[in-house]
Amino acid sequence: MKVIPPAHTIAWNGPLLPKKSSVKMKFFTREQGALLCLMKKRGWSWLMIGIISMGIFSCATPKNITYFKDVPDSLQNKEVDQASYKTPVIQVDDILQVSIQTLDPNATTLLNQQNTASWPVTGTPGSSTAPTSSGVAGYLVDKEGYITLPLIGKLLVKDKSTSQVRDEIKAKAAEFYKDPVVNVRLANFKVTVLGEVARPSTYVMPNEKVTLLDALGMAGDLTIYGKRENVLLIREKDNKKEFVRFNLNKSNLFASPYYYLQQGDVVYVEPNKSKIASTDGARLRNITIVSSALSVLIVLLTRVKF
Numbered sequence: 001m002k003v004i005p006p007a008h009t010i011a012w013n014g015p016l017l018p019k020k021s022s023v024k025m026k027f028f029t030r031e032q033g034a035l036l037c038l039m040k041k042r043g044w045s046w047l048m049i050g051i052i053s054m055g056i057f058s059c060a061t062p063k064n065i066t067y068f069k070d071v072p073d074s075l076q077n078k079e080v081d082q083a084s085y086k087t088p089v090i091q092v093d094d095i096l097q098v099s100i101q102t103l104d105p106n107a108t109t110l111l112n113q114q115n116t117a118s119w120p121v122t123g124t125p126g127s128s129t130a131p132t133s134s135g136v137a138g139y140l141v142d143k144e145g146y147i148t149l150p151l152i153g154k155l156l157v158k159d160k161s162t163s164q165v166r167d168e169i170k171a172k173a174a175e176f177y178k179d180p181v182v183n184v185r186l187a188n189f190k191v192t193v194l195g196e197v198a199r200p201s202t203y204v205m206p207n208e209k210v211t212l213l214d215a216l217g218m219a220g221d222l223t224i225y226g227k228r229e230n231v232l233l234i235r236e237k238d239n240k241k242e243f244v245r246f247n248l249n250k251s252n253l254f255a256s257p258y259y260y261l262q263q264g265d266v267v268y269v270e271p272n273k274s275k276i277a278s279t280d281g282a283r284l285r286n287i288t289i290v291s292s293a294l295s296v297l298i299v300l301l302t303r304v305k306f
């Protein structure tokens with residue numbers, strides 16, 4: 001007698017079943033059959049998309065890797081203008097290291113005893129590795145722009161250069177001691193480098209004359225994925241943010257008035273298309289693996305008896 005399957009089921013007899021197979025036909029519900037068909041079709045579709053995408057992304061190559069491409073080879077000379085250096089001025093929350101030396105050792109010790117106060121600063125001065133949080137000795141500039149020195153008292157330092165502050169301290173110290181020697185420097189000249197560099201972090205510079213290339217060098221240079229023609233500088237000025245773009249492929253970088261950095265500057269290196277493509281390619285590879293696994297599962301479901 002011929003068996004007619006119930007109306008709510010369908011016979012699954014897909015192309016994966018071999019001809020003249022001894023495997024008995026299995027009945028699935030309409031919903032199960034439709035779901036398996038959909039999973040099977042989408043699985044192979046995603047597999048093809050993934051293979052094609054991987055082929056496309058693997059051909060992507062970074063461009064504009066060389067710095068200063070407009071400079072001729074070594075057989076020719078080229079001179080470029082360089083921006084004039086402007087001495088940075090002291091701001092609120094800066095840390096000053098002040099050293100006062102006199103002929104009297106006891107007086108020297110007294111004048112420099114508070115210079116050992118440690119203030120937390122992120123970064124290691126002159127470090128070639130990623131910095132960590134550390135303490136920097138010095139005098140913290142208060143919210144009104146003053147520092148307080150032993151014997152000399154309060155001194156307004158805001159919006160002044162370290163050389164100006166040094167001359168003022170020397171003049172006041174000369175009232176009490178003969179021929180004092182005074183040194184003043186910024187102890188927390190910080191620059192933050194982010195994005196596609198080898199060691200993104202905040203760095204404390206060992207001196208005040210710091211260029212964009214110095215900061216990138218301390219961060220380990222740009223990675224192969226760094227966008228050299230679009231490096232961003234963020235600078236705070238008068239409670240506002242300034243945004244400046246640099247092109248490291250051109251030598252006119254040296255003529256930019258922003259070539260020399262100031263304390264608190266942030267340098268951001270944007271990723272290029274190759275980095276974005278590699279990220280998307282990794283996602284598609286994961287999707288491809290999952291789709292392939294689902295395809296194998298569908299094959300097993302069509303062949304295994306329940």
